[in-house]
Structure formats: structure tokens, C-alpha cells
Amino acid sequence: MLNKYNFRESETKWQKFWQENNVYKFDINSKQPIFAIDTPPPTVSGHIHIGHIFSYSQAEFMARFKRMTGYNVFYPFGFDDNGLPTERLVEKEKKIKAHEMSREEFGNLCREVAQKYEQEFKEMFIKAGNSADFNLLYSTASPSVQKASQKSFIELAKNKLAYYAEKPAIWCPECRISIAQAELESKDIPSFFNYLHFPLSDGSGCLEIATTRPELLSACVCVFVHPDDKRYIDFVGKKVIVPFYHFEVPVLTDDKVSLEKGTGAVMCCTFGDETDLFWQEKHFLPIKTAIDDGGRMTQLAGEFAGLKIKVARESIIEKLKQSKELYKQENIIHAVSTHERCGTPMEINIKKQWFIDLMSHKKEFLELGNKINWFPSFMKSRYLNWVENIDRDWCISRQRYFGVPIPVWYCKNCGEIVFAEEKQLPCNPLTTQPLHACYKCGGKDFEPEKDIFDTWQTSSITPLINAKWIDGENNELIKKIYPMSLRPNAHDIIRTWDFYTIVKSFYHTNSLPWKNVMISGFVMADKDNKISKSKNNAKFNPSDLINEKSADVTRYWASTGSLGRDIIFSDEEMKNGAKLVNKIWNASKFVLSFLQNYQPKEIELTLIDQWIIAKFNNMQKNFINYFERYEIGLAIGELEKFFWNFCDNYIEIAKRRLYNPDVYGEDATESAKFSSFMVLKEMLKMFAIYLPHITEEIYKDFYENYEHEISIHKTLLKQISCHFDKKLSLEEIIKLGDDACEIVTSVRRFKSENNLSLKEEISSINISGFSQSINLLEQDIKAVCTVKNICYDNKNKEKQIIINK
RNA sequence: GGGGGUUUAGCUCAGUUGGUAGAGUACCUGCCUUACAAGCAGUGGGUCAUAGGUUCGAGUCCUAUAAUCCCCACCA
Numbered sequence: 044m045l046n047k048y049n050f051r052e053s054e055t056k057w058q059k060f061w062q063e064n065n066v067y068k069f070d071i072n073s074k075q076p077i078f079a080i081d082t083p084p085p086t087v088s089g090h091i092h093i094g095h096i097f098s099y100s101q102a103e104f105m106a107r108f109k110r111m112t113g114y115n116v117f118y119p120f121g122f123d124d125n126g127l128p129t130e131r132l133v134e135k136e137k138k139i140k141a142h143e144m145s146r147e148e149f150g151n152l153c154r155e156v157a158q159k160y161e162q163e164f165k166e167m168f169i170k171a172g173n174s175a176d177f178n179l180l181y182s183t184a185s186p187s188v189q190k191a192s193q194k195s196f197i198e199l200a201k202n203k204l205a206y207y208a209e210k211p212a213i214w215c216p217e218c219r220i221s222i223a224q225a226e227l228e229s230k231d232i233p234s235f236f237n238y239l240h241f242p243l244s245d246g247s248g249c250l251e252i253a254t255t256r257p258e259l260l261s262a263c264v265c266v267f268v269h270p271d272d273k274r275y276i277d278f279v280g281k282k283v284i285v286p287f288y289h290f291e292v293p294v295l296t297d298d299k300v301s302l303e304k305g306t307g308a309v310m311c312c313t314f315g316d317e318t319d320l321f322w323q324e325k326h327f328l329p330i331k332t333a334i335d336d337g338g339r340m341t342q343l344a345g346e347f348a349g350l351k352i353k354v355a356r357e358s359i360i361e362k363l364k365q366s367k368e369l370y371k372q373e374n375i376i377h378a379v380s381t382h383e384r385c386g387t388p389m390e391i392n393i394k395k396q397w398f399i400d401l402m403s404h405k406k407e408f409l410e411l412g413n414k415i416n417w418f419p420s421f422m423k424s425r426y427l428n429w430v431e432n433i434d435r436d437w438c439i440s441r442q443r444y445f446g447v448p449i450p451v452w453y454c455k456n457c458g459e460i461v462f463a464e465e466k467q468l469p470c471n472p473l474t475t476q477p478l479h480a481c482y483k484c485g486g487k488d489f490e491p492e493k494d495i496f497d498t499w500q501t502s503s504i505t506p507l508i509n510a511k512w513i514d515g516e517n518n519e520l521i522k523k524i525y526p527m528s529l530r531p532n533a534h535d536i537i538r539t540w541d542f543y544t545i546v547k548s549f550y551h552t553n554s555l556p557w558k559n560v561m562i563s564g565f566v567m568a569d570k571d572n573k574i575s576k577s578k579n580n581a582k583f584n585p586s587d588l589i590n591e592k593s594a595d596v597t598r599y600w601a602s603t604g605s606l607g608r609d610i611i612f613s614d615e616e617m618k619n620g621a622k623l624v625n626k627i628w629n630a631s632k633f634v635l636s637f638l639q640n641y642q643p644k645e646i647e648l649t650l651i652d653q654w655i656i657a658k659f660n661n662m663q664k665n666f667i668n669y670f671e672r673y674e675i676g677l678a679i680g681e682l683e684k685f686f687w688n689f690c691d692n693y694i695e696i697a698k699r700r701l702y703n704p705d706v707y708g709e710d711a712t713e714s715a716k717f718s719s720f721m722v723l724k725e726m727l728k729m730f731a732i733y734l735p736h737i738t739e740e741i742y743k744d745f746y747e748n749y750e751h752e753i754s755i756h757k758t759l760l761k762q763i764s765c766h767f768d769k770k771l772s773l774e775e776i777i778k779l780g781d782d783a784c785e786i787v788t789s790v791r792r793f794k795s796e797n798n799l800s801l802k803e804e805i806s807s808i809n810i811s812g813f814s815q816s817i818n819l820l821e822q823d824i825k826a827v828c829t830v831k832n833i834c835y836d837n838k839n840k841e842k843q844i845i846i847n848k
Numbered sequence: 849g850g851g852g853g854u855u856u857a858g859c860u861c862a863g864u865u866g867g868u869a870g871a872g873u874a875c876c877u878g879c880c881u882u883a884c885a886a887g888c889a890g891u892g893g894g895u896c897a898u899a900g901g902u903u904c905g906a907g908u909c910c911u912a913u914a915a916u917c918c919c920c921a922c923c924a
Contacts, residue, residue: 229921236924254924267924301924309924316923377923388923424852425919432850432920534918570917605861608853609917615860615873618886625886633883668864680862684871691888695881702882788889795878795890802881829881 048628050593054736058169066754067110067174069117071520078114079524080106081506081557082175083532083540084121084183086498087157088128091167093583093612094533094574098563100601101675102531103173105561107732108670110174111760117524119179119509122164124157125446126498127218127384129184132156133445141444146473153445157184167585172594172735174756181508183501184445189469191513192501193450195547196397196439197462204400204550205439207451207460211320212438214392215382216338216352221396221438223497225539228383231376236305237360238371241266241283244291250275250283251370253305255377257363258356259312261288261343262333267322268308270296275308285310286368287359288345297322314391334390336442352390396440396494397449401433401546411545415560418673419607422534422562429538437543439497446495452477456486503543506530506556516552527557534562534607561673564609574612583612595734596620602679602733623683624737627730630690631741634719637701643720643749648765649711651823652718654780655693656763657773658685659722663762666729682729689722692784692827699826707822721763724749731755771816782813783820789844790828797848805848807832812842 061067080102085095106118130141133149133156141149165177181188199205212221234255241250250266263285268275275294282291292310299318300309311322313330322328333343340347340355347355363369379388401408408430417423440449450463450470461477463470472491480487504512510521526548532540541560548556566583568574574583589597599620604610648656662685669678697715704712724746731738735756742755752758767773790808794801808830810817821833836843 229923232923234923252924256924305924311924318924378921379923419853421852428851428920538919603860611860613860619872622886626884629884629887631883636883677862680871690884694883695888698883791889792891798878800879800881801889802879 048624048737048740050595050624050736051590053740054170054172054589054594057736057739058172060739061174061754061756062169062177064753065178066756067116067118067176068178069119069176070115071523073115075113075115077117077523078106078109078529079117079509079527079557080119081509081527081530081544082119082121083536084123084181084502084505085164086128087122087124087160087164088132090160091164091585092566092574093585093588094566095167096171096585096597097566097601097604097610098531098533099168099173100171100598101563101604101606102529102561103175104602104675104732105529105531105670105673106174107735107756110756111728111732111758112667112670113759117179117509117527118175119181120165120168120173120175120177121180121505121508122157122161122182123498123502124153124161124182125184125501126495127220127441127443127446128498129153129157130443130445131384132160146444149444154184157182170589170594171585172598174735179509183447183498186469187513188501188508189447191504191508192447192496193463193468193470194465194513195504195507195551196496196500197450197465199399199550200397200460200462202550205397206400207395207397209393209395210398211314211323211391211393212396213380214336214390214394215385215387216334216336216390217385217387218382218443219336220442221392221394221440222382222389223437223439223499224433224435225437225499225542226383227380227389228386229378230381230386232379232388233374233376234379235360236373236375237363237369238306238373239286239363240368240370241286241308241310243278244282244284247281248278250278250294250308251306252308252310253373254310254315255375256312256315256356257359257369258340258344258347258352259315259333260285260310260359261345261347262312262314262331263288263292263310264313264323264328264331265292265311265326266294266308267297267300267311268294269300269302270298272300272302272307278308287363287366295326297326317391320391330393332393334392336392338387338390394440396438398436398438399500399546401436404546404549405430405433407549408542408545411549411555414555415545416558418559418561422537422560422607425534425537426541429542437497437546439500440494441497442494444495446498447501448472449492449494449496451492452489453492454481454484454486455488455490457481457484459483459486461489499539499543502540503547504551506544506548507551512551525552526555529559529561530557531561531563533565535565537562559673562607564604564607567609567611569611592617592621593624593736595624595736598733598735599623599679603676605676606673623686624734626690627686627727627734627737628741630686630694631723631727631745633698634694634723635741635745638716638720638745641716641720643717644713645765646710646713646717648714648718649823650768650771650776650819651693651696651780651783652714653765653767653776654783655689655718655722656765657767657776658688658780659725660762661777663725663729663760667760679733682726686726686730689726692787693722694719696823696827717765721765725761725763728755728758728760775814775816779814779816779820782817783824786810786813786817786824786844787828790830790846793846793848794828802829805830805846807834807847809834809836809845809847810843811836811839 106116110116133153215222236253237257238253241252278294311319313323314320335341338352340350342348381388412426448471452461452472459481506527510525544556566574600616603616665681666678700707700711700715727738739755750758
């Protein structure tokens with residue numbers, strides 16, 4: 044018999060039980076259809092926050108729904124624990140810098156710290172009631188995943204889809220690494236427009252030029268004006284003298300120059316921004332490098348050499364002011380592309396690096412995006428919009444330490460690229476040698492590649508990792524789970540994780556990685572603010588939240604968000620969840636108190652019992668339809684509405700029969716028992732998707748004896764079958780019950796308006812305008828609102844309820 | 849500048865194919881009713897952002913406009 048519900052005890056107990064009994068284990072031999080989820084491996088870069096719980100819960104509800112509707116669910120878990128985010132975490136936590144120690148030493152520290160966080164992550168997800176199969180755990184830093192990542196790279200390189208090239212790439216001087224277009228974030232930054240004099244070398248005049256980057260004057264290679272700009276027509280073809288450095292550069296024309304911006308004349312440096320890059324390539328301009336990898340000025344900058352970009356800029360402005368070469372300054376706020384991880388403005392740097400070809404297959408990537416079902420559908424536009432606007436290949440070389448090594452060597456003799464062989468993988472070229480001499484020249488001296496991969500190079504193959512692609516493209520698992528059914532993630536990584544995964548799957552398997560993508564929103568602290576790490580206080584700390592309110596209630600809150608939309612963290616919704624959990628407990632305790640030793644028998648049911656079952660079946664159909672559309676919030680809304688109706692109307696009506704079989708008869712009582720037994724059972728199963736703990740507690744206490752599954756989470760959602768009255772249609776049964784509720788409501792209103800207690804007896808009511816069959820429910824109406832007599836006025840067609848006290 | 853979301857009750861949001869505006873919550877009122885006062889019952893509260901259009905009929909379809917949020921571009 045159920046006592047008081049103690050969620051702290053109960054939740055831990057069942058979590059342990061589920062793990063020990065492998066309740067969520069994927070069974071590769073099962074004959075059920077498979078639903079495979081490409082779970083996002085959380086980045087190991089700090090603590091779990093409430094946004095994780097929100098976003099993961101939504102996918103988790105899908106997993107549970109699919110499990111309970113007959114699918115064999117492949118729901119793995121992973122950690123993304125290599126690369127810059129983990130390095131930063133380790134540097135911060137251990138108060139060290141990666142470059143101050145050997146790569147091996149640093150790697151060990153990374154593994155140590157990552158392991159600690161991964162344990163915490165895993166515990167946190169289990170604590171939130173997550174039903175991933177932790178037997179399917181992977182980590183992107185593990186040898187097998189490294190092997191898959193390297194194999195992917197080598198395969199692409201051999202198919203000319205990955206290539207090694209010396210070309211300008213986006214560079215973060217703070218992190219000292221190349222970054223991809225997808226890692227840029229536009230930021231509005233205050234700056235100055237500095238107006239400078241560029242005198243003509245022949246002394247015949249002076250060109251005025253506005254620049255935000257005077258520190259790059261030493262890298263100036265030419266000046267551009269628009270070919271149609273009449274103001275500067277006489278300058279074209281002549282030479283001007285660069286201020287401060289006093290060397291000459293030509294005045295050229297290009298129609299990309301804006302007539303309105305600045306003075307209409309622009310200096311081109313290699314490289315100040317991407318337009319400079321464009322011009323350098325188009326006009327075959329020389330390349331001058333004024334900034335080094337660490338964001339300091341080079342010898343080219345003369346007396347500013349060694350200064351950081353910002354300092355150099357301030358210094359040269361002072362000098363230019365003194366020399367009067369700077370004649371005007373204007374405050375502006377301009378958009379600057381920055382590295383999303385550190386906020387530092389990007390630079391352009393030329394290095395020999397590895398790239399993955401994106402530009403040649405944009406059309407295919409767009410087509411593939413169109414073939415995927417996006418939930419919500421409008422998120423597809425974001426993907427298509429991004430792919431359309433991609434304008435460079437994906438640079439995957441990262442000049443860092445803890446990550447997947449690029450498995451190649453370069454022949455010291457002839458420069459030939461030598462790839463690791465598959466049997467060598469995973470391979471660190473710094474500590475191993477190629478298995479053969481150079482194929483081209485026979486040389487035996489190799490220069491190992493020092494760079495590692497962008498983390499996305501690895502995480503873009505999570506469907507292949509999950510499918511054990513590394514074991515061969517025809518292994519049993521890949522045939523079963525690939526393409527996967529579902530990719531869930533938040534909207535911020537559509538352009539990275541979703542896009543790159545589509546790219547990789549297309550290149551490797553000529554197929555989609557998954558059929559459906561489900562996009563969740565962010566959790567906001569309030570209307571304007573994301574929950575950031577700095578705001579990760581007790582209110583938003585998932586562990587504290589769960590300790591205080593329970594995992595079920597936290598999950599309930601997560602279920603109320605709608606797909607793709609940001610949600611504001613709400614105490615109100617938490618309260619509603621707590622009320623719901625409490626109500627489920629009380630209602631179950633009450634109903635089950637009448638069902639001890641009950642043996643369900645299919646008997647003829649009273650009309651009102653048929654009504655609640657018919658309503659349930661309809662509700663369940665709607666619930667399933669919502670889930671098929673990934674509308675998790677609407678699904679629970681439907682269930683909740685039914686549940687409260689069940690409590691407030693059905694139980695109120697049925698309890699008289701349950702209490703007093705001698706008054707109402709054995710058959711009527713059996714009918715009430717059957718209906719409440721069935722409806723509660725099936726409702727609990729549906730609630731189990733959202734509230735796995737409390738429902739399990741009730742199930743294990745009572746329903747396990749009937750369902751013969753060790754956990755409610757192994758049961759299937761079912762329609763309730765019973766003998767419905769053959770003289771009435773299901774619609775009529777539902778209509779009659781709803782009409783009865785309407786009559787009850789009128790009586791209750793009357794009592795409420797007259798300040799009467801609800802148990803006050805009403806001598807009679809006159810009703811008209813209802814179906815004649817309403818008299819079949821007379822007993823129930825009378826019982827629930829304590830009415831002595833009901834009179835039917837069959838002549839009056841107008842719907843009326845008259846109450847006589 | 850390009851793309852997308854949102855706009856419905858004080859608040860948070862539902863509203864399927866066009867057919868009398870919904871829920872929860874808050875407010876207010878009543879009720880200790882043989883599960884639950886963390887409960888039950890009930891009242892009030894909306895020019896469906898604005899302006900046009902299509903239609904017998906528009907929250908819903910079409911066209912503009914506005915506000916607001918997001919993505920992309922804008923970096924001289």
C-alpha cells in the first residue's frame with residue numbers, strides 16, 4: 044500500500060534499479076523496428092547547466108515515447124572531450140598553460156580532468172532520469188573514436204575531398220589557432236575611423252583615406268578607388284606615399300569600393316579583412332605580414348614590432364596625430380567577426396593547412412537539407428541560409444595539443460605527404476613513423492604533422508561512430524541503425540554539428556546521417572538574458588534544482604517548452620509540476636485502495652465507465668499524434684487535461700460505487716473497478732515518459748503484478764478495450780458523459796453562487812434540451828452533486844437546467 | 849541589406865481543414881465534500897499587433913505596416 048511519497052529516496056532507488064537491470068539497454072537482436080538517436084555528446088568544458096537538462100529532456104521524451112510504442116531504441120551517450128574547450132577547462136582548473144609542458148604531460152592532465160567531469164556529467168544525467176543506454180558510451184578522445192576520425196580524414200584526402208594547401212585562413216591570435224567560418228561570431232565593437240593623408244609621390248596632390256586599422260599601414264600594398272568615382276579619376280595609375288612608413292603604393296580601381304564609405308578611397312593591406320583577401324587574389328597583390336600568430340606586430344611594423352595589435356594601433360595613432368598625417372577621427376561602432384570562444388577579432392593568416400572541400404558540393408548539401416524532416420520546420424531555413432552563404436572550405440587544422448592528431452608525415456626529401464595506414468590507427472605522427480619509405484622518392488626521413496583536428500572533424504561523424512563504421516561499412520550495427528532516426532540539438536549548432544555531419548555522411552556513405560532533426564531552444568534567465576556560466580547560481584544549478592524539487596518536476600518543466608523556441612526558466616511551471624506529481628500520487632493511492640487483490644474481468648460496463656474509457660482512448664490517439672510531430676509539450680497538455688478531468692469528474696462519480704457496493708450493486712462496483720484500474724494504468728504509462736520516477740514507484744507497488752514487466756518503462760502504450768454499448772456510438776457515449784458533466788457543473792455553480800456547501804442536497808432539477816438517453820446517467824449525476832430528483836422536460840427543445848432547492 | 853520566428857486574458861501559452869475566442873496561472877468568491885486545502889467548486893477578465901483585401905463568414909487565407917527576438921551579411 045502506498046504511503047507518503049518521498050521523491051529523494053524514490054528517485055535514487057529507481058535510478059539505481061534501472062541501471063542495474065539494464066532497463067534502457069539496446070538489444071541488437073530484437074525484431075522490433077529500431078529508432079536510433081544521435082545524442083549530442085556534451086562538450087566537456089565545465090559544469091552541466093539547466094540548458095543541458097532542458098534540451099536533453101526533450102530528446103529523452105522522444106526516446107521513451109518510441110520505446111513505449113514498440114521501438115527498439117538505440118539511445119547512446121557520448122562526451123566531446125577533446126580539443127580547445129577541454130584544453131581551456133584544464134588550463135583554468137590546473138592553473139597551467141598547455142605550451143609550458145610536454146604534449147604528453149598536458150594530454151594526461153586533460154584526460155584526468157575530463158574523466159572527472161564525465162563522471163559528474165553521467166551522474167547528473169542519470170539523476171535527471173535520463174534513459175540513455177550508458178553501455179553505448181563513447182568519448183571523442185578515446186582511441187576508437189580517434190581512429191574513426193583519422194580514418195574519415197584519410198578517406199576524404201584520398202578522394203581529394205580533403206586537401207593540404209597554403210592559403211589564407213581565418214586565425215584567432217588569442218587562441219593561436221585557425222578557426223572555421225562557423226566559429227565566427229559577429230560583434231559590434233566601438234572603434235575610430237582615422238582619416239589619413241596619402242600624398243601623391245609626384246607632389247601633385249593628396250589622397251584622403253579613412254581606416255579603422257592604421258596599425259596595418261606597414262602592410263599596405265595599394266589604394267583602391269571606384270572606377271566611376273570622378274573625384275579620384277586623376278589619381279588612378281599614380282603612386283601615393285603611405286603615411287608614417289613613407290613607401291609608395293599604386294592607386295588602383297575596383298568596383299567593390301563603396302563610394303559612400305569613408306572618403307571613397309580605401310587602403311588595401313594584407314590582410315586587414317576579407318575584402319583585402321579578395322583584392323589580393325584578384326589583383327595579384329604582394330603579401331606583407333604585419334601581424335604574427337600571437338597577435339603581435341612583426342618587424343615590418345618597425346618601431347611597433349612586438350606590440351599587441353590594440354596597443355600598436357593606439358601608438359601609431361598618437362604618432363600620426365603628432366605628424367599631422369592623421370587629420371580627423373570619427374567614433375564608430377562597427378561589426379567585427381570574432382572568435383566565438385574568446386571574443387577576439389579574427390585575423391587572416393597564411394599557413395599550410397588541411398581543408399575539407401565544401402564549396403564544390405553546396406548544391407548537394409542544400410538538397411540533403413531539404414530531404415531531412417526538420418522539427419520545427421522553420422529551422423530548415425536556418426540550415427539552408429547558412430549553406431547558401433558559406434564562402435570558404437572548412438579548415439580542419441588546429442595548432443593545439445589535446446585532440447585527434449592529423450595522421451600524416453611529410454617526406455623531408457621530396458615533400459610528399461604520407462598518410463598513416465589503417466592498421467596504424469589511431470596514430471600520433473609525433474611518436475610513430477610511417478610503415479614504409481616515401482612512395483615517391485624512397486626517402487626515410489619524415490617531418491610529422493604537429494597540428495590536430497578541429498573538434499568538429501570528429502564530432503561530425505557521431506552517426507558513424509555510433510554505427511561502428513570503423514568495423515567496416517557492412518557491419519551488422521550500421522545496417523540496422525544507419526541512417527539514424529533522429530538528431531536532436533539546440534539551434535546554435537545547426538551550422539556546425541548538423542551541417543558538418545551532413546557533409547561527412549554525404550562524403551562517406553552518400554546518404555543522409557539521419558531522417559529527422561529536432562531543434563530545441565535555449566533556457567533564458569529572463570526575457571533578454573541567456574543563462575550563462577556566470578549566472579549559474581543555485582536557482583539554475585540542475586543538481587540543486589533536482590535536490591530541491593525532484594527530477595520529475597524538473598522534467599515536467601522541460602516538457603512545457605515548445606520546439607525550437609527559447610524558454611524562460613519559470614518557478615510557476617515548477618510549481619505546476621509539483622502539484623501534478625502530488626495529484627498523481629494521491630489519485631493513485633485512492634484508486635488503488637479499492638483494488639487490492641483485484642482481478643480484472645471484462646464485464647459489461649456502466650455508461651459513465653464507457654465514457655471515461657472512450658475519452659481516454661481518444662486522448663491517447665491525440666497524444667500519440669502530437670508525439671509523431673515531436674510536439675512534446677502539447678502531448679503532455681492533452682494528457683494532463685484528461686487526468687484532471689478523470690480526478691475531478693470521473694473519480695468523484697465512481698467513488699460512490701467503489702465505497703458502497705451494497706447500495707449500487709456488485710456489477711456497478713466491478714465496472715467502476717475495471718475502468719479505474721485500466722485508465723489509471725494506461726495514464727501512468729503515458730506519464731512515465733515525463734515523470735519516470737513517481738510512475739515507477741506506483742507501478743512497482745501495484746501494476747507490476749498485472750503487467751509482468753519489471754519496469755513501467757518496459758511496458759507499451761495501449762488502447763483500452765472493453766465492451767461498449769452497441770446501441771450507442773462512441774461519439775454518443777462521449778457526448779452523454781460530457782452532457783452529464785455540464786449538468787453537474789450547473790448544479791455546482793448554483794451551490795457556489797448561493798454560498799452552499801457542495802454536499803448540500805438539492806431537491807430537484809429540471810432539464811431539457813439534452814438527448815433522451817441522458818437518463819441513463821441519472822444515478823451518476825444524482826450521486827455526484829447530491830440531487831434527489833431529476834425531471835425531464837422533453838417538450839422543450841432548448842437546453843435548460845433549472846434547479847429547485 | 850537578406851532570411852526566419854513571435855505578436856491571442858494581468859502573466860505563460862493552446863487554437864488542426866476558415867464556422868459563436870480556449871487552458872493553466874494570477875485576481876476575486878464560495879466550500880474542511882468519506883483521496884488530496886499542495887485540495888474542490890465557481891465568477892470576472894480579450895477590438896486575437898495595425899490597416900486593407902478575399903469570403904455569406906477570418907485569430908485562422910492574401911497584401912502591406914509596426915513592434916520585438918534570432919540567424920546571415922555588413923568589418924576599408
